[in-house]
Amino acid sequence: MLIDFHTHSTASDGLLPPAELLARAQRRGVEALALTDHDTVAGCREALEHPIAGLTLVPGVELSCHWGGATIHIVGLGMKIDDVALQHLLVSLDRLRRERAERIALKLARLGMPGALEGAQRLAGAGPICRPHFANWLVAEGHVDRVAKAFDKWLGNGKSADVKTQWPALQVAVAAITDAKGVAVLAHPLNYRFTRTKLRALCSEFALVGGAAIEIVNGRQAGSDIALLKRLAEDMGLAVSIGSDFHREWAHGADLGVDTAVAGDLPTVWELLF
Numbered sequence: 001m002l003i004d005f006h007t008h009s010t011a012s013d014g015l016l017p018p019a020e021l022l023a024r025a026q027r028r029g030v031e032a033l034a035l036t037d038h039d040t041v042a043g044c045r046e047a048l049e050h051p052i053a054g055l056t057l058v059p060g061v062e063l064s065c066h067w068g069g070a071t072i073h074i075v076g077l078g079m080k081i082d083d084v085a086l087q088h089l090l091v092s093l094d095r096l097r098r099e100r101a102e103r104i105a106l107k108l109a110r111l112g113m114p115g116a117l118e119g120a121q122r123l124a125g126a127g128p129i130c131r132p133h134f135a136n137w138l139v140a141e142g143h144v145d146r147v148a149k150a151f152d153k154w155l156g157n158g159k160s161a162d163v164k165t166q167w168p169a170l171q172v173a174v175a176a177i178t179d180a181k182g183v184a185v186l187a188h189p190l191n192y193r194f195t196r197t198k199l200r201a202l203c204s205e206f207a208l209v210g211g212a213a214i215e216i217v218n219g220r221q222a223g224s225d226i227a228l229l230k231r232l233a234e235d236m237g238l239a240v241s242i243g244s245d246f247h248r249e250w251a252h253g254a255d256l257g258v259d260t261a262v263a264g265d266l267p268t269v270w271e272l273l274f
């Protein structure tokens with residue numbers, strides 16, 4: 001069975017509007033999908049209002065938070081999207097993103113690229129401003145020829161237009177999801193480039209504060225990494241989740257849908273949700 005519990009739409013930094021994302025998933029034979037936009041449930045709400053035959057939609061979000069000096073992403077699944085405390089957190093994340101965007105734009109202006117805030121804002125529309133909006137604007141303005149280069153030169157962690165953001169603590173993000181009756185999943189555990197010891201420390205704190213699962217597949221993942229993550233989940237007593245982290249059709253990225261068989265006999269989030 002194909003499912004996908006990590007995807008993005010135009011409500012954050014994805015290229016497809018929610019309805020087109022769902023249609024693409026349906027065409028590809030995906031049976032259950034969560035739209036997990038960065039720090040917003042607007043696209044998810046829209047999608048839930050327009051169900052598609054044969055595709056079970058799970059409410060979702062990808063929350064930005066902070067642990068151990070790094071930005072961590074927590075995917076929330078199956079929560080009540082109108083939960084008041086969750087809504088409050090999303091409002092404060094939107095404000096943090098706006099303040100961050102202003103500081104990124106200031107840095108870019110000082111580097112000789114004025115107008116970035118307006119440019120990124122236009123691309124973000126009503127949703128939260130994400131770094132890819134800046135990257136796409138930099139490409140559109142001809143400051144650089146590829147999005148990846150915009151990250152390499154200016155937007156990536158520690159680069160000249162990167163800014164430190166005081167995201168909420170890990171336990172705040174996890175609590176917002178679990179208090180809203182959802183399941184919290186640690187997204188792309190290997191992306192943080194932690195040592196094995198630090199990754200285990202993150203997982204045990206995540207479990208301690210109510211986290212339920214880790215992603216063993218996030219986009220195109222090497223078989224050896226999947227095996228490593230499955231062992232980690234088992235050691236830490238966490239369930240597993242899978243997703244493409246789809247943002248757009250891209251030769252180097254995964255398309256929608258991951259085979260549930262990859263979980264083997266480990267406990268899964270889909271068993272927790274359905």
Ligand code: AMP
Nearest residue numbers: 013038129130131132147148151156247
């Ligand atoms: P933000 O949450 O606003 O900091 O933006 C993070 C998003 O930027 C990720 O979810 C990716 O979609 C994208 N991203 C991060 N690093 C890169 C990179 N090196 N190249 C392209 N996209 C990236």
Ligand code: MN
Nearest residue numbers: 008013038247
């Ligand atoms: Mn993204």
Ligand code: MN
Nearest residue numbers: 062073187188
């Ligand atoms: Mn992420």
Ligand code: MN
Nearest residue numbers: 006008062245
């Ligand atoms: Mn994502």
